[in-house]
Amino acid sequence: MKEDFLHYVWQHQYFDKLDLRTTAGEEIQVLRPGHRNADAGPDFLNARLRLGEVEWNGAVEIHLRASDWARHHHQIDPKYDQVILHVVGSADADVTRTNGSLIPALALQARVAPELLARYQALVEAPAAAPLPCAPLLPLVPEITKTMMTERALLERVERKADAIMTLHEGLGQDWEATAYHALMAAFGFQKNSEPLARLAKSVPVAVLRRHRHDQRQLEALLFGQAGFLVENEETVADDYIRDLRQEHAFLSHKYGLGEAALHAHEWNYLRLRPANFPPVRLGQLAGLLHARPALFDALLTAQSVAALTEFFQAPVPLYWRTHFRPGRPGKVPALGKSSTDLLITNVVVPLRVAYARHVGQPAVVESSVALLSQLPAEHNQYTDAYEALGFAHRTAADSQGLLALHKNYCAPRRCLHCAIGSRLVHQPRVIR
Template sequence: MQEDFLHYVWQHQYFDKTDLCTTDEQPITVLRPGMRNPDAGPDFLNARLQLGEVEWNGAVEIHLRASDWHRHQHQHDPKYDQVVLHVVYEADQAVQRLDGSEVPALALAPRVASTLLTTYEKLLATAEAPDALPCAPLLSTVPAVTRMSMVERALLERVEQKAQVVEELHQRLGQDWEATAYHTLAAAFGFQKNSEPLARLAKALPLSIVRRHRHDARQLEALLFGQAGFLAETDATRHDAYLAGLRQEFAFLQHKYSLHGTALEAHEWNFLRLRPANFAPVRLAQLAAVLHSRPALFDALLTAADVRTLTQFFQAPTTDYWRQHFRPGVPGKVPALGKSSVQVLITNVVVPLRVAYARHVGQPELVESAVALLSELPAEHNHITDAYATQGFGHRSAADSQGLLALHRGYCTPRCCLHCAIGSRILQRTPAVS
């Protein structure tokens, strides 16, 4: 059993309250269980209880065993002097406040229904397959509307988390939205495997320099590929006239902007187990095309009316050389940025950027329109989303996919069933009294 279970039981008063009393036989009437405390200190604040003939307003602390009070050193912490009731599963020891006064205790072990505890333990049991839903055997008791609302909640939480990352980046960049868009877009063009080096490349090549040369595709490519470490002469590139021209251009710009010592090395990029279309030079050429074609980057990402417009934005044509080379000096026909890649960029760049901006300027209606973009995108299919679909979860668009992934990673995998509306519904349908 985890302490969270007792928090849930107390918060929802999901136990037998017949002849409720403390361990020293004082009658208890719970007038208000209190509010969960997200910060340091007692677990529930502003509780209202009647103990015997006296009404108390204060805090409630919860432990599996009463002796945990001393193990956590609460007897030396003045924050716990406000505790008026110690709710425990097992009352194995009397505990005291800082002044030595004893804290009344309520033992829940004989009051929690065995069926409730069994259902809870089933939810937390390790599933046979790591991607299995812990509540799968019990899902039939959960209405479809509860499932749908929980997926929507998980989706919004996932979007907010991504937007928070963008907000923090915005702060670090001196609240420059154009620079924020540039850094966010650069990292996203790494498509996981190369996100980290592309994020470092954006730092190594500031937007202030990119702005001065984005009108010239050749100069922009020289800066990006040079700072990425892809212009060093090798056996494969020695006789490549296009790369020689970029190399010469980069040498001039490197000196002009004092970029010596800031470039990445070619070995810092990942190629292992990647399809050629996802090689870093290909993605870098596609990023260069977007930067060259769209001078007002942030405005374009913020105001694009629909997915079709954004698709055109991201599928800016690359130069002839990078349509015919997967790597510097290595020829091959390179396809344009695919629809699935565009979907990833809308999900990981456009939506978080718009939500972060909406929060910054205080326009919540922009959040709804940003999330609505996901509903225009097709559903993503993988072993995780398919597992939920087989259990009857709706899966019609990328909004559903993102919600299911968020539900899986934020609730199902860490077994946070007590904080999930689905898990809570299952427990609430279990009798609280044996």
């Protein structure tokens, strides 16, 4: 048994309440179990209990063993002085508040039905290689439960991404245009080069970018120079275009004091990347986008459809970067692909719009932004394909994002009791064999 199982049992009151008493013999009546506390402090807040003849309002703390109270140093933490009941698996010790007063305890181990515990253990002890622990039991789960859980996981995933956008926004002085710029720069790295592109955004401050984005040559000099791509080597020594950008970058770098923030060519990742995904190719696409779309945030916020957003991302790439995979190395470079555009909409546009909508209090914009995912095709990878094979709906990017969140936040860490699917299976009246 794990502590999260006791949390589940207490929250849903799945235990025998016949002649319910504390370990000291005092009668207990649970009027309200309280709500889960996501922050520091007791596990459940705003509980309401009747102990003997007295009604109490306060918190409930849960441990496998009562002695865990002292092990976690709750007896010296004032946050736990509001606890009115200590719910435990086994009561192996008495516990007190900071003032020394005794806290009543309720031992649940003997009150939990063995079959309930067996169903829980069947899930959490499933082999690690299983795509999801409840796979053999999914026929017992109604489709509506799977759909609702996938949708819930999707919204949680979008909210987490929106939280990251808000953190970025706060760090940039609450400048939404700067936020859109930094978020797009990092996203254009498509994981392999997200980190160096995020640092490149910092090395070319948005204030400097705004002064020079109208001049394509200066914009390229800033971006490629700060990225460390304009160094002279055997491939670029005879390249007049790169030489001209290098000279322009030297001037701008000195003017704005950008030298120390510049990256080096060795900091970029090329391993296992197709040439179309090389960092200079992506940076060329960004240069074209930043030059052609001077109001990034406004355009991303007001676009009404995936088609409009797709057109937004198809900005003309500077001629040199249509014909060079790397500085001094010619080749025909394809335009930004549809799948890449879909990922940018999923990972930047939707979270950015949700973050802004929450900030200004526009829930309708949150809904319309998340709805964009339903206009995008499903993403296929080892995780989404495994869920699809098990009968989960997988038609759009909204489904994909929900399934990825379900895997990462519930199935992989075996948080079955926090999942509507696992919770239903644990409470199934049919015994798992």
